[in-house]
Amino acid sequence: MAALFQQELYLLLQSIPKGKITTYKILAQKLNVPSARAIGQALKHNPDPIKYPCYRVVKSNGEIGGYYGNNHWFIQEKIKKLEAEGIVIKDCRIQNIKNCLHNY
DNA sequence: GCTTTGACACTAA
């Protein structure tokens, strides 16, 4: 049984429309959690990456962040998925992040 | 149940 913390997080993840993304900070504020780090921890424990598109979550500064830890190989797949959604990524950075962010 | 770790963010230099 996952913590309520994660349940809320997963719900928010699923609420993100296709082609849109969000940041750890935004999710944190939505969950009323001051620290964005906690979000990353929860996603790290993602029980079902298929059901919960954690690849739509990026850092506030426009970097991709991580995917299953800091494994470079997984991060590449994350980028690949984002690009498939229509997100433009250049040098591990999201170019038009403001245009892609999900407006809550 | 305390200590360490980490998929982050912000400020200062």
Added chain:
DNA sequence: CTTAGTGCCAAAG
């Protein structure tokens, strides 16, 4: 623009 330092919270050891 980059680098360094600090804060922050939850999960794992």
